[in-house]
Amino acid sequence: MDPxxxxxxxxxLADERALRRRQISRPRPVSLRNLRLVHEDRYLESLTDPAxxxxxxxxxxSDDELQAT
Numbered sequence: 001m002d003p004x005x006x007x008x009x010x011x012x013l014a015d016e017r018a019l020r021r022r023q024i025s026r027p028r029p030v031s032l033r034n035l036r037l038v039h040e041d042r043y044l045e046s047l048t049d050p051a052x053x054x055x056x057x058x059x060x061x062s063d064d065e066l067q068a069t
Contacts, residue, residue, distance in 0.1 A: 002008070013019045035044060046052045053061040 010019075010024055014021050014024070032044075048066065050061045050063055050066050053066065
């Protein structure tokens, strides 16, 4: 999984003039408090399991990759 994939896609779209750079905004990090407004604690805790992230992302996530974050 390429951590820069989003930035590369946005750069390509800007270079192709499919969107303007001023149309791009950076999202603010979400707080755990706000996440808990829309997700159950059980779900949020499951995100520490590589198998859960593999199912969500569609690419295998190893224990090592999870510990690096």
